[in-house]
Amino acid sequence: MSSGTGVHCVVVTPEKTELDTHCDSLILPLFDGELGILPGRSPMVGRLGFGLMKLKGAGKVEEWFVDGGFVQVTREAVYILTDRLLKPNQIDRATAEADLKKASEIRPATPEAFALRDRALAQARAKLRVGT
Amino acid sequence: MANIRQLDKRRKSVRNIRKITRTMELIATARFKKAMDRAAAATDYTKRITQIVQDLAKSGTDVSHPLLQAHSEVKAVDMLVLTANRGLCGGYNGSVVRVAVQRRNEIKEQAEAGQTSVSGKRGISAFRFAGVPVEKTYSEFDDQPSFDAVARIADELITRYITGQVDRVDVAYTRFVSSSKQIPTVETLLPFAGIEVLSSNSASNSTPSISTPSNSSDKTSTEKKLRDDYEFLPSAAGILEEVVPASFRARLFKCFLDAAVSEQIARMVAMKSATENAGDLIKSLSRTFNRARQSKITQEIMEIIGGVEALG
Numbered sequence: 001m002s003s004g005t006g007v008h009c010v011v012v013t014p015e016k017t018e019l020d021t022h023c024d025s026l027i028l029p030l031f032d033g034e035l036g037i038l039p040g041r042s043p044m045v046g047r048l049g050f051g052l053m054k055l056k057g058a059g060k061v062e063e064w065f066v067d068g069g070f071v072q073v074t075r076e077a078v079y080i081l082t083d084r085l086l087k088p089n090q091i092d093r094a095t096a097e098a099d100l101k102k103a104s105e106i107r108p109a110t111p112e113a114f115a116l117r118d119r120a121l122a123q124a125r126a127k128l129r130v131g132t
Numbered sequence: 133m134a135n136i137r138q139l140d141k142r143r144k145s146v147r148n149i150r151k152i153t154r155t156m157e158l159i160a161t162a163r164f165k166k167a168m169d170r171a172a173a174a175t176d177y178t179k180r181i182t183q184i185v186q187d188l189a190k191s192g193t194d195v196s197h198p199l200l201q202a203h204s205e206v207k208a209v210d211m212l213v214l215t216a217n218r219g220l221c222g223g224y225n226g227s228v229v230r231v232a233v234q235r236r237n238e239i240k241e242q243a244e245a246g247q248t249s250v251s252g253k254r255g256i257s258a259f260r261f262a263g264v265p266v267e268k269t270y271s272e273f274d275d276q277p278s279f280d281a282v283a284r285i286a287d288e289l290i291t292r293y294i295t296g297q298v299d300r301v302d303v304a305y306t307r308f309v310s311s312s313k314q315i316p317t318v319e320t321l322l323p324f325a326g327i328e329v330l331s332s333n334s335a336s337n338s339t340p341s342i343s344t345p346s347n348s349s350d351k352t353s354t355e356k357k358l359r360d361d362y363e364f365l366p367s368a369a370g371i372l373e374e375v376v377p378a379s380f381r382a383r384l385f386k387c388f389l390d391a392a393v394s395e396q397i398a399r400m401v402a403m404k405s406a407t408e409n410a411g412d413l414i415k416s417l418s419r420t421f422n423r424a425r426q427s428k429i430t431q432e433i434m435e436i437i438g439g440v441e442a443l444g
Contacts, residue, residue, distance in 0.1 A: 012180055014279045014382045016173035030365060045184055046365035047374050069378065070371065072184055081180050083283060083381070112198055112294045 007039050008077035009055060011064075011085050018085045019064075023057035026078065028071055029126075035071075037078055044073045048082060050126030065091060065130050068123065091131030100124035136428065139421040143414055150410035156220065157403035163275045164396035170276060171308070171389040178386070181379050188375070193368035197376040199290065202323040203299040208245035210289065210298045211236060214305035214391040215255030217271055222402035224306065224395055225254040227316040232304035233262060235318040239302070246298060249285075251388075275396055277388040279381075286381040293322045305387045306394035314394040319387075324380050 009026055011019035028035045029051030048069045055062040069082035103120035106113070189195065213232040215225045232255075236248065249268040250256050256269045272281060292298045301322035306314045364371055 012177045014174055014177045014283075014385050015170070017176050031370075032366070035365075042363065043361065044363035044365060045187060045371055047371050068374070070184060070374065072180065072187075079180055081177060081184075081378070083279065083378075110295065113291075116291055116294065 005039060006057070007037060007041075009080070010077050011066075011080045011082065013082060013085055021055070021057075023055040023062075025056045027052075027054040027056075028080070029053065029066060030071075037073065041073050041078075043075065044071075046071045046073075048080070050123045052088070052130055053080070063088060065127070068119075088130050089132050091127050093128060093131045096124050096127035096131060100128065136421065136424050139417060139424060143417040143421060146410050146413050146417065150407055150414065153403045153406040153410060157400055157407060160396050160400040160403060164393065164400055167275050167389070167393045167396050168311075171386075171393055174382075174385065174389055178379075178382055181375065181382060184371070185375060185379070187362050188364075188368050188372055191362065191364065191368050193372060195372065197324075197372060198294045199322060199324045199376050199380060203296070206299040207243050208298045209239045209243045209300045209302060210246050210292065211239065211248045212285070212289075212301070212303045213248070213250045213252075213255050213259075214273075214303065214387060215250065215252030215258070216391075216395045217253045217274060219254055220402060221395055221399035224398035224402075225252070225258065228304055228306055229255055229258045229262075231316045231318050233259075233264065235302060235304065236264065243299070273388060273392070275392050277385070277392055279385055282385045282388050283381050286377075286384045289322065289384075290377055290380065298322075303384070303387055305391045306398075308390040308393045308397075311397060314397060321380070321384065321387075324376060324383070 006022040006024060007026055009019065009021055009023055010017065025036060025038045028037065028046075029049045031047045031049045034051075035046065048066055048071055050068055051066065053064045053066045055064070065084075065086045065088055066080065066082040067084040067086070069080065072079040072081070099120065103117055103124055106117045106120075108114040108117050211232065213228065215228050219225065239246065247267040248259070248264065249270070250259055250266050251270040251273050253271050256266065256271070259266050270281075270285070289298075289301050293301060300320060302318050303321050304316070304318045307317045307319075308314050
């Protein structure tokens with residue numbers, strides 16, 4: 001990322017490049033908590049969790065829900081790779097609730113299955129928390 | 133008399149058919165462009181994933197994940213067949229079903245268990261006709277498959293593979309090579325091979341499935357020199373844990389996109405030749421019609437002349 005005044009933020013989903021914008025700073029939900037990125041951040045690759053991404057710029061805060069994935073901070077830009085990028089009001093609470101119910105009914109037997117269940121639980125809970 | 137009227141009627145109906153096939157060709161062309169744009173937009177994600185995998189590989193991470201490991205004994209093989217919901221697209225559905233059924237018979241010799249899932253109404257009815265039992269059917273995928281729906285299928289397959297319910301996953305679809313070449317193929321998706329390919333030839337900076345413009349590959353190679361020390365959160369291994377399923381989902385999504393693009397091309401080509409055929413048919417029908425009309429007129433004149441002569 002350039003050491004200029006802004007952060008070049010690019011959000012890519014498997015379908016298309018959803019967002020290509022400049023902002024003053026951004027806050028990302030990482031796997032274990034939030035991460036703030038300011039201009040000039042050193043290169044990093046991080047695993048995203050499920051939650052709200054906040055883009056701060058021109059006195060406004062723009063909020064998006066990111067559905068897991070990765071963040072790659074390079075010298076040129078911040079690349080966010082996520083399965084879905086949604087506005088909080090686009091979240092389908094009914095589906096999230098059904099997913100949560102389905103995930104809580106899984107009785108995992110192996111560590112891998114445990115990890116899969118935890119991931120599904122975290123995803124559904126984050127959607128319910130953020131969704132309006 | 134009746135012959136002429138019949139010919140005219142037939143010509144009219146062929147004209148109507150030509151109108152329909154031409155419209156279908158135009159629609160298929162428009163949809164093909166849209167599907168093509170979507171497929172092009174989807175390459176951004178695969179490119180970035182590739183980049184992350186390369187950075188991971190460079191950091192000296194051991195690339196291992198349950199999805200990458202082949203199971204020692206192959207007992208259950210799942211198969212996913214991607215066909216179209218609608219017909220009138222030449223040999224598109226038939227050829228996918230053919231390779232799928234052939235592979236399924238091969239699988240049956242090695243493994244007993246495993247699910248067969250079919251997407252597309254045409255494939256569903258073809259499998260039913262062939263008497264092949266199908267566990268799951270999907271008919272919601274059209275010319276613009278949504279990632280959400282594909283991700284659900286992918287997640288299910290991932291769960292089944294990791295928990296050991298299935299030992300191999302094959303997918304039968306029409307691979308899009310170029311707009312003039314599409315090949316019906318069966319590919320093994322799990323154990324997942326995409327990552328290993330990437331890490332082994334990370335220097336070449338591209339996979340066969342992703343087309344990178346030539347100038348951008350030069351650019352990224354110079355960029356790479358600049359950014360060698362990445363910080364990994366939580367760790368390179370922790371990121372890899374997510375990268376593998378993510379690229380598997382993207383890979384499956386690519387299959388659906390390829391199938392959608394190929395379907396539109398197949399329909400375009402089929403409708404183009406149908407329109408041309410209808411044109412030829414109209415031409416030959418017109419010729420016969422004109423000949424019949426002329427001979428009728430000639431006959432009437434002869435009759436009139438004959439009548440006049442008889443009177444005189």
